[in-house]
Amino acid sequence: MKLSEFLLIVLTGFVASATYAEEDAWNTSWDGALYGYASGTGLKSDSPLNPDNLIARLPQYSQTAEARFNLKAENDSLRLTLRPIMLWQQHSNSFGEQTQSETYLSQGQLRWRMAEAWNVAAGREVMNWGPGQFRSPSNPFYFDNGRGNPIRELSGLDAVKTSWTPDIRHSISLAYIVSTGRYEGAVDTWRDTWIFRATKRGTKWAGGVAVAKKEGQQSFVGTDAQYTLSDAILLYGEAGSSTRLNALQSSPAAAQPFTVEAESSRHLTELIGAAYTLENGQSLTAEYLHQRHGFTSSEEAAYFERAANTTLPAGAATLGMALVNAPPLLGRDYLHLVWQNNFLEGDAYWRLMLTHSFTDGGNQLSGYGEKSFSKRVSGFALGVLNPGNERQEFSSLIGSIATLGIKLVLP
Numbered sequence: 001m002k003l004s005e006f007l008l009i010v011l012t013g014f015v016a017s018a019t020y021a022e023e024d025a026w027n028t029s030w031d032g033a034l035y036g037y038a039s040g041t042g043l044k045s046d047s048p049l050n051p052d053n054l055i056a057r058l059p060q061y062s063q064t065a066e067a068r069f070n071l072k073a074e075n076d077s078l079r080l081t082l083r084p085i086m087l088w089q090q091h092s093n094s095f096g097e098q099t100q101s102e103t104y105l106s107q108g109q110l111r112w113r114m115a116e117a118w119n120v121a122a123g124r125e126v127m128n129w130g131p132g133q134f135r136s137p138s139n140p141f142y143f144d145n146g147r148g149n150p151i152r153e154l155s156g157l158d159a160v161k162t163s164w165t166p167d168i169r170h171s172i173s174l175a176y177i178v179s180t181g182r183y184e185g186a187v188d189t190w191r192d193t194w195i196f197r198a199t200k201r202g203t204k205w206a207g208g209v210a211v212a213k214k215e216g217q218q219s220f221v222g223t224d225a226q227y228t229l230s231d232a233i234l235l236y237g238e239a240g241s242s243t244r245l246n247a248l249q250s251s252p253a254a255a256q257p258f259t260v261e262a263e264s265s266r267h268l269t270e271l272i273g274a275a276y277t278l279e280n281g282q283s284l285t286a287e288y289l290h291q292r293h294g295f296t297s298s299e300e301a302a303y304f305e306r307a308a309n310t311t312l313p314a315g316a317a318t319l320g321m322a323l324v325n326a327p328p329l330l331g332r333d334y335l336h337l338v339w340q341n342n343f344l345e346g347d348a349y350w351r352l353m354l355t356h357s358f359t360d361g362g363n364q365l366s367g368y369g370e371k372s373f374s375k376r377v378s379g380f381a382l383g384v385l386n387p388g389n390e391r392q393e394f395s396s397l398i399g400s401i402a403t404l405g406i407k408l409v410l411p
Helices: 004-018 297-308 314-323
Strands: 026-042 062-076 078-092 096-111 118-125 157-167 170-179 191-201 204-215 220-228 233-242 247-250 259-263 269-277 283-292 333-340 348-357 363-371 376-386 398-410
Touching: 297 314
Parallel strands: none
Antiparallel strands: 026 062, 026 398, 062 078, 078 096, 096 118, 118 157, 157 170, 170 191, 191 204, 204 220, 220 233, 233 269, 247 259, 269 283, 283 333, 333 348, 348 363, 363 376, 376 398
16 A cells, blocks of 8 residues: 555544544644755675676765655644655766656654543654664664664654553553555565554663564564663663564585575574763763674675675576675674764764674774754765775675765755
């Protein structure tokens, strides 16, 4: 079901409720931002997974123009929120240029306040939670939560949800995923998934649990918690137990072929972290992630060796499978460090990140900076450097990325 059809059904159902609402005074508001940015990507021509960019055909240069809007209309019982995105991009590499334009809803939801503590909502929503910066193992939908890339726009899932919030400390919600939303394809990843989430908050702590069940797949169970040790120190953690569909398996023996399991065994992924705020407002964050869905050192080495021994064009399907069906993170253990200033203070924000893989010894360095030139205009830059070789995860496809852009805040 496409979002337009879904929203039409939802709006029809809620119009009757609005008709009988005693409070018919609507408040409306909007804001937005216009983005324009260009990116250059340094590809690894000797990548065993993507030799001469023949498999992935990644862009080397791109130009992007984007408009992001937030629209809201509400009264005492109903709230309609929309986040339409207008996107134009041009990509180029050694194979030529490709231009695309798209207008879509990143988020769009109609919420009905049935009673003091009860809400029913339907539409497209980004179901993102958990304190993790590097990855979010407590979330079945957004393992990569996008917090390392402030430019990235997350798109939501099409869902119907009911929630109960009796007070500020407790919240329970149950949602049914109608479709994966914008990314719905021939195989809709999250269609027909039920997701239950409960949270509780104390004076210095907060925690939550999530259980998701998709038809034909084993359940996902995740939990997240955080504790404020002092004004300067925050401790937190996330964990998730799950299986993977169409999971690539890499035997430590490179002579053995790749295999794909329809559904992998259940494994646990854990993240622990700590954030320390300095007196000048800057903060330091350290996170450690361990996952068993990734490969061991010997399995990862065999993964690259097997790919290097694959000849083209006959082996193109094998390399495509190695890229598409690989785990979201190839390795088992990672350290992620963040140093940033307080984005609420001053007219400039910056963020420096370092990620180290203990599985293959690779590193990724990245940084983001944004500077305000006036009340509505700012410039930003994002840089990524992968200094390793072509047989390490971070540097297997891309050596570097540089992005430079400008943002205009509306109205």
